[in-house]
Amino acid sequence: MGKSRARSHQGPPEPLQSEISTSSAALKKRKAADNDARGAKKRKPTTATSTKSKSVEKKTSTSKANGAKPAKPVKKPVKKAPAPVEESEDEWADEDTGFGSDLDDDQDEEMDGLELKDDFLAGSDMSDDDDDDDSVVDSDEEASKPRHIFSEDEGEDSDAAAEMLTAANIEGLSRKLDMEQARLDEEAEAELKESAMQTNIAEEKVMILGDAGQDEDGDTTMQHAPPDITLLRTRITDTIRVLENFSELHEEGRSRSEYTAALIRDICSYYGYSPFMAEKLYQLFSPSEAFSFFEANEKQRPLVIRTNTLKTARRELAQALINRGVTLEPVGKWSKVGLQVFEAPVPLGATPEYLAGHYILQAASSFLPVMALAPQEHERVLDMAAAPGGKTTYISALMKNTGCVFANDPSRDRARGLIGNIHRMGVKNTIVSNYDAREFPKVIGGFDRVLLDAPCSGTGVIAKDPSVKTNKDAKDFIILPELQKKLLLCAIDSVDHTSKTGGYIVYSTCSVTVEENEGVVEYALKKRPNVKLVDTGLTFGKEGFTSFRGKTFAEKMKLTRRYYPHMYNVDGFYVAKFKKIGPSPKAAKKDGAKKEGEEDQEEGPVEPEIEFGGFDEEADKEIMEKAEKKAAKKKGANLNAKKEEKKSVDEEKADVEASSEAPEAVTEAAPATAKKAKKSREAGKTETAEKPAKKKTVIAVGEAKASAPVTKEKKSASKGKKAQMEKR
Numbered sequence: 001m002g003k004s005r006a007r008s009h010q011g012p013p014e015p016l017q018s019e020i021s022t023s024s025a026a027l028k029k030r031k032a033a034d035n036d037a038r039g040a041k042k043r044k045p046t047t048a049t050s051t052k053s054k055s056v057e058k059k060t061s062t063s064k065a066n067g068a069k070p071a072k073p074v075k076k077p078v079k080k081a082p083a084p085v086e087e088s089e090d091e092w093a094d095e096d097t098g099f100g101s102d103l104d105d106d107q108d109e110e111m112d113g114l115e116l117k118d119d120f121l122a123g124s125d126m127s128d129d130d131d132d133d134d135s136v137v138d139s140d141e142e143a144s145k146p147r148h149i150f151s152e153d154e155g156e157d158s159d160a161a162a163e164m165l166t167a168a169n170i171e172g173l174s175r176k177l178d179m180e181q182a183r184l185d186e187e188a189e190a191e192l193k194e195s196a197m198q199t200n201i202a203e204e205k206v207m208i209l210g211d212a213g214q215d216e217d218g219d220t221t222m223q224h225a226p227p228d229i230t231l232l233r234t235r236i237t238d239t240i241r242v243l244e245n246f247s248e249l250h251e252e253g254r255s256r257s258e259y260t261a262a263l264i265r266d267i268c269s270y271y272g273y274s275p276f277m278a279e280k281l282y283q284l285f286s287p288s289e290a291f292s293f294f295e296a297n298e299k300q301r302p303l304v305i306r307t308n309t310l311k312t313a314r315r316e317l318a319q320a321l322i323n324r325g326v327t328l329e330p331v332g333k334w335s336k337v338g339l340q341v342f343e344a345p346v347p348l349g350a351t352p353e354y355l356a357g358h359y360i361l362q363a364a365s366s367f368l369p370v371m372a373l374a375p376q377e378h379e380r381v382l383d384m385a386a387a388p389g390g391k392t393t394y395i396s397a398l399m400k401n402t403g404c405v406f407a408n409d410p411s412r413d414r415a416r417g418l419i420g421n422i423h424r425m426g427v428k429n430t431i432v433s434n435y436d437a438r439e440f441p442k443v444i445g446g447f448d449r450v451l452l453d454a455p456c457s458g459t460g461v462i463a464k465d466p467s468v469k470t471n472k473d474a475k476d477f478i479i480l481p482e483l484q485k486k487l488l489l490c491a492i493d494s495v496d497h498t499s500k501t502g503g504y505i506v507y508s509t510c511s512v513t514v515e516e517n518e519g520v521v522e523y524a525l526k527k528r529p530n531v532k533l534v535d536t537g538l539t540f541g542k543e544g545f546t547s548f549r550g551k552t553f554a555e556k557m558k559l560t561r562r563y564y565p566h567m568y569n570v571d572g573f574y575v576a577k578f579k580k581i582g583p584s585p586k587a588a589k590k591d592g593a594k595k596e597g598e599e600d601q602e603e604g605p606v607e608p609e610i611e612f613g614g615f616d617e618e619a620d621k622e623i624m625e626k627a628e629k630k631a632a633k634k635k636g637a638n639l640n641a642k643k644e645e646k647k648s649v650d651e652e653k654a655d656v657e658a659s660s661e662a663p664e665a666v667t668e669a670a671p672a673t674a675k676k677a678k679k680s681r682e683a684g685k686t687e688t689a690e691k692p693a694k695k696k697t698v699i700a701v702g703e704a705k706a707s708a709p710v711t712k713e714k715k716s717a718s719k720g721k722k723a724q725m726e727k728r
């Protein structure tokens with residue numbers, strides 16, 4: 001486990017200080033406040049080079065961006081996230097962000113963190129009902145009010161065994177932290193001395209742009225290349241200081257855009273972004289917040305596991321892992337199933353508990369869309385882009401393996417991982433399919449809830465996949481939103497607006513760009529007036545933009561939620577929740593006539609009047625009855641076979657007994673009965689043996705009982721797909 005990850009508590013990293021100072025004293029203070037930077041090695045300026053794209057959903061990576069050292073955020077009045085409602089227990093008092101404090105801040109806080117562990121293990125109640133969340137109500141009326149999905153009742157009497165385990169856990173962590181602290185202190189001292197020697201810039205007006213010349217395009221250029229990385233960093237913070245107090249601090253004759261251009265160039269050099277990506281991400285924030293964001297992307301997010309409540313309870317899992325030397329604690333009061341891992345002497349992807357499906361490695365932010373979806377028992381849920389299944393398996397766990405989850409992903413390779421997770425975690429209510437989700441609802445529709453965790457650029461997970469810094473360009477932010485818009489319309493059209501318990505759609509991405517988030521949601525609101533945005537039920541997270549760089553979005557966009565690594569120490573994420581309030585429009589006009597100002601977007605399939613394969617209770621009932629009869633018949637055949645076999649064995653026994661009286665009879669009688677037994681066994685086998693699987697467009701997993709009538713349209717729509725599947 002990477003150092004920064006291991007030591008990083010699930011909480012907001014320290015943001016940028018408003019008085020950015022370059023004096024050695026201030027630098028010293030800054031360094032003392034940031035443990036993450038202390039052990040870091042000096043980094044070299046980087047240039048934007050293209051690297052091979054990695055999957056944004058891959059498991060945790062320990063690689064650091066271009067060998068970058070985790071840089072030091074400068075202090076600013078700490079912005080706290082809104083406190084989750086209904087948090088009253090003392091042991092969680094330092095978690096007013098909902099994610100806990102930063103373990104790295106100082107030793108005291110480390111000890112606070114340890115006390116949390118103690119309280120958690122001694123007093124938590126992690127019964128099978130952990131996932132019951134009565135406070136989440138998906139009614140229209142309540143949708144407009146914030147709901148308290150983070151309240152959790154974990155208070156119960158301590159038990160001695162848990163305390164002992166906790167003590168062992170604390171001791172191990174303390175020792176390790178002490179040793180690391182000493183080493184970091186030593187390194188910090190050395191780095192401070194070096195920086196003090198190099199830092200010699202005035203406290204007040206700083207000459208950042210200096211005698212900047214012009215390049216051949218007429219852009220202002222730095223006169224000198226940064227002499228070294230410390231000064232480059234200093235210049236970044238100084239430029240931010242000027243931009244945040246421009247009237248007082250800017251140099252005569254220099255414009256804001258000159259400073260901004262210089263800053264973006266420095267960001268590219270220091271963090272290794274392409275100019276396009278640096279600018280795109282910079283635009284989302286104020287200069288100081290952008291700095292915090294870029295800094296946070298240099299640091300791994302905390303390692304989190306999600307308890308599989310289908311198989312165990314969180315406390316049991318925690319104890320089992322502590323017994324293996326793992327140091328951990330609950331991820332925060334907002335989740336009943338997450339555990340943050342600080343140290344693990346064993347590979348977490350290979351413990352007996354992992355192999356038995358008691359947990360899954362899952363980023364904390366990835367819990368959020370499922371919590372917003374709030375699937376209910378016995379519902380029919382579609383997970384449109386499901387692989388590798390972190391969210392699917394969470395959905396099934398919340399539904400307690402009831403109802404039916406359609407887990408779809410067009411990537412066959414990724415679907416393997418999905419199926420693996422489904423089996424490992426004991427999920428039995430899921431059917432895996434392999435469609436391009438733009439084929440829904442023609443494949444099947446009429447769902448109570450749909451989750452669209454859309455394919456995206458991954459700008460929220462740069463810490464995991466630094467290739468995003470350089471491998472995206474302008475066309476990606478046209479192509480991806482186009483796909484996302486189509487998928488979202490299909491998600492909406494796949495929901496049954498008359499669902500008694502649901503009628504909800506959750507759209508999420510692990511990207512922070514507006515094009516992939518508010519832009520997509522706004523488009524869907526325009527194209528589908530039969531949906532409205534509702535509260536996500538997530539009581540933390542920044543509100544979605546209602547305007548951005550001259551574009552205005554629906555006021556209700558405030559109900560959507562943005563998550564940033566620098567704010568909550570989670571992957572960047574976006575979550576929007578819709579309620580479907582009426583049927584989707586009938587087939588869109590096919591004449592291609594476009595209204596003035598209408599975007600040149602192809603619409604996703606609309607909800608044709610029951611042309612798609614919606615759920616049909618009656619047809620389902622019939623099919624289920626047939627299946628049950630078949631199963632009963634199979635059982636009967638087995639029973640008959642067993643009866644036959646037993647009869648043969650009894651006869652054999654009788655023969656043997658008889659043979660003790662007449663030994664010469666054995667040789668004849670035994671083969672005869674054995675033959676009989678074999679024959680009856682074979683008969684049983686033949687009857688119970690599985691018939692060759694029929695050609696299917698779905699890969700059935702588990703024991704989910706769901707079916708859909710195959711309509712003419714469905715047949716033709718999926719013909720090509722079927723052929724593909726058959727080949728496979």
Ligand SMILES: C[S@@+](CC[C@H](N)C(=O)[O-])C[C@H]1O[C@@H](n2cnc3c(N)ncnc32)[C@H](O)[C@@H]1O
Pocket residue numbers: 057366384385386387388389390391392408409410411414435436437438453454455456487
């Ligand atoms: C962000 S990942 C999903 C992660 C998944 N929800 C989880 O929690 O494990 C996006 C997924 O979208 C899938 N995808 C890409 N294009 C798609 C399409 N046209 N229809 C459906 N899924 C698509 C990708 O294969 C990828 O697995």
